Each structure stands twice: as structure tokens, then as C-alpha cells.
Amino acid sequence: MFEKVVLPDEKSGFFPSRSPLFEQVKASIIKKIQQGVWHHDDVLPNEIELAKIAIR
Numbered sequence: 001m002f003e004k005v006v007l008p009d010e011k012s013g014f015f016p017s018r019s020p021l022f023e024q025v026k027a028s029i030i031k032k033i034q035q036g037v038w039h040h041d042d043v044l045p046n047e048i049e050l051a052k053i054a055i056r
Helices: 021-034 047-054
Strands: none
Touching: 021 047
16 A cells, blocks of 8 residues: 655765754865865865855
8 A cells, every 4th residue: 555665864965964054064174174185275165165065
């Protein structure tokens, strides 16, 4: 009668993060600095680009 519904887990990227976008952006910035992707004298992307990077 009912079909079994299989939902993808959060790791698959299907569900949005439960943390606020500003927290995701902050974590992404910190991660990129720690990884050496961005340096102290680099110009950071604008707000829209930072948001896109954070949700990838």
C-alpha cells in the first residue's frame, strides 16, 4: 500500500546544513586560511561568492 521512502543522508549534500549561513561562511573562511588557500594579504571574495563557497 505504501512505498518505502528512502531519504538521502545529510552527508550526501541533499539536505541543507542546520547551521546558519553566517556560521557556514565563517567556518569556510577559517578552513581556507588554515589550508593556506587564502593568505593575510589576499582580497576575499564578495559576500555572494563567500556564501556560494560555504554551501558547496
